[in-house]
Amino acid sequence: ENELSDLALRYDLTVPLARVIANNRNELPRFFKRYQIQPVWRADRPARGRYREFYQCDVDAIGSGSMLAEAELCSAICDIFDELGFEDYAIRVNDRRLLFAVIDASGIDEDLANRAVVVLDKLDKIGFEKVADELKAIGVSGEAAGALIGLLKKIEGKSNSDVIRDVSSFTSGNETADESIRDLESILSLAKSDKMAIDVSLARGLSYYTGAIFEVILTGDDFSGSVTGGGRYDGLIGMFGKEKIPAVGLSIGLERILLVMDEREMFPEKLTDSPADVMVALWNEDTIPHALQLAGKLRESGLRVLVYPQPDKLGKQFKYADQVAVKYVCILGESEIEESSVSIKNLATGEQQSVPLGEAVAFLVQ
Numbered sequence: 001e002n003e004l005s006d007l008a009l010r011y012d013l014t015v016p017l018a019r020v021i022a023n024n025r026n027e028l029p030r031f032f033k034r035y036q037i038q039p040v041w042r043a044d045r046p047a048r049g050r051y052r053e054f055y056q057c058d059v060d061a062i063g064s065g066s067m068l069a070e071a072e073l074c075s076a077i078c079d080i081f082d083e084l085g086f087e088d089y090a091i092r093v094n095d096r097r098l099l100f101a102v103i104d105a106s107g108i109d110e111d112l113a114n115r116a117v118v119v120l121d122k123l124d125k126i127g128f129e130k131v132a133d134e135l136k137a138i139g140v141s142g143e144a145a146g147a148l149i150g151l152l153k154k155i156e157g158k159s160n161s162d163v164i165r166d167v168s169s170f171t172s173g174n175e176t177a178d179e180s181i182r183d184l185e186s187i188l189s190l191a192k193s194d195k196m197a198i199d200v201s202l203a204r205g206l207s208y209y210t211g212a213i214f215e216v217i218l219t220g221d222d223f224s225g226s227v228t229g230g231g232r233y234d235g236l237i238g239m240f241g242k243e244k245i246p247a248v249g250l251s252i253g254l255e256r257i258l259l260v261m262d263e264r265e266m267f268p269e270k271l272t273d274s275p276a277d278v279m280v281a282l283w284n285e286d287t288i289p290h291a292l293q294l295a296g297k298l299r300e301s302g303l304r305v306l307v308y309p310q311p312d313k314l315g316k317q318f319k320y321a322d323q324v325a326v327k328y329v330c331i332l333g334e335s336e337i338e339e340s341s342v343s344i345k346n347l348a349t350g351e352q353q354s355v356p357l358g359e360a361v362a363f364l365v366q
Contacts, residue, residue: 133276
């Protein structure tokens, strides 16, 4: 058992990426971007939106320390959630350096800082008073806990500019805090999104974050917890190689988003009612190349297309299309091929008509 103690299922996609970058740095361009969608595993207690096996959709930008990288990722988040139809999302942003500067300015001892971060990360779940109690329980003085909670209460609900003003005053004289605030201002200025709000209590649980961090939450009452998170991890790649390489990335929780979209009935009706817009029937073995060519042209136009998997009686093919709720069936028999036409059957009405092959797309999308 001791020999297996260092073996585990893949926890996330970021650490493996860091190893790949470190081992292949000379073969990769100076600036490298990638996306990856794969399963990961956690030893969590299963609950709504929380699973032991789930898919992460990661996007990372390697090689640049510019806040433009963070701004691009936040803009990508906005594009994704807007395209999916979410209106009630918010992007919470912070900086790990600013978080520790605030903890220091509160009077919390340095040796308690990491434990204080863990407690602070529970704020949105347990509230101010219980966070204060837990801070005292780990050894933070009542005065220091009161100073930290007092700041968080003071800036709650304020605009980004007001938060920056109050936090700058609270951490006055701390150069690291000043630098992190300038970085946050740069990200907000470049991203230009009213969905972004500075939240100095945001911690993100993973310790490899070194700078800006962000998290996407839904502000409706039907789901609590984050649906996307990420941040800058400039020190991680250097752990696997000799060179310290700046990097920033985000991870989208696919299952959580799908869960909410399903419960809110956000999926387009055509996706929930039918797997395809049209099915291409197969007349015989000789017509298969023509059927595949037609399917390709229909797909290029944006139509969702099924191809029946083998030649069969047309009656059976129509029955299958009806079972899976496909409205149209395209038939390319020998006569249609000779005439450069296609027969299109509307299963909803039972009507069938011959259409010139070049007009098939226009007919189906009308």
